[in-house]
Amino acid sequence: MSNFIITLFLLIGAFFMVVAAIGMVRLPDLYTRIHAATKATSFGLMFLLLAGSIYFDSWTTVVKSILLMIFIYLTAPLAASSIAKTTKNLDNEEDLD
């Protein structure tokens, strides 16, 4: 039963990572690329971490996995917002010139 859950989570995680990569190649704009890279990657990495914490089945791994999940969901939007704000400022300057 746990093997089935690990298989399902691994494949879901890899699927969302591939979706993020396809979005990076196919989407036309920088803002849409930031959207694809941030959301799909945090979701896919969360599923890979869930699979890892079920597979290793020890307390230290579970605690590390929960910490990394919290860290991902705290910092990935921050990094994306920082890049988007910098790009917006640069676009405004180019419009003024």
Add this chain to the structure above:
Amino acid sequence: MTTPALLVVMKITIGLLMVAFVLVLIRLAKGPHLYDRVVAFDLITSLVAGIALVYGMLNDVPFFMDVAVIIFLISFLGTVAISKYLSKNEPHE
């Protein structure tokens, strides 16, 4: 507990992550601006963290979860540092 089918699934997962890695490398090579490359590199570090995690599962080494934690930490610091460095000429900040 580990069956051969599960090992095959882990190898397939690493293969899918490698395919995603190559696709992001295409964007990193031909991104029109510097910001596209920064976003692509952010995604590459997340992919490397995932590959390290699944590789640790494949070889039954829980230590690789620490590797994923460190890679993700450094990725966040690097992305924020680069974007702050690029926007340092702003008069309002």
